[in-house]
Amino acid sequence: MSKLLLNLRNVPDDEADDVRAMLDAQRIAFYETRPSIWGVSAGGIWVTDDEAFADARRAMDDYQQQRSARARAEYAAARRAGTAETFMTMLRAEPARVVLSVLGILLVLVLMALPIILLRR
Structure with a gap:
């Protein structure tokens, strides 16, 4: 086999x-x-x-x-x-991609923290 x-x-x-x-x-x-x-x-x-x-x-x-x-x-x-390649070289080469990636990460973190924030109220 x-x-x-x-x-x-x-x-x-x-x-x-x-x-x-x-x-x-x-x-x-x-x-x-x-x-x-x-x-x-x-x-x-x-x-x-x-x-x-x-x-x-x-x-x-x-x-x-x-x-x-x-x-x-x-x-x-x-x-x-x-x-x-460093973060700064990536930021200079593809700023839109880096900014969108950071925003996506922040969105995921907020969505993960949202239940805890809502339960504390």
């Missing part, structure tokens, strides 16, 4: 391509399901052989550790260079 190795929800294309290449290099049989039209399913990469799943999982764990280390190193380098 096939087992899900990677859910493709919020997975960047380069990461999915790396996983496909890794599975091909290790000669692990897999197939991919595409996201549904309505967004119910995000799609995934499935390993077809149960015995190969353990090998695929180990390879995936190694890949994720390497990717994590690389991303952390890139972020640290960007911080040292002063090019890392």
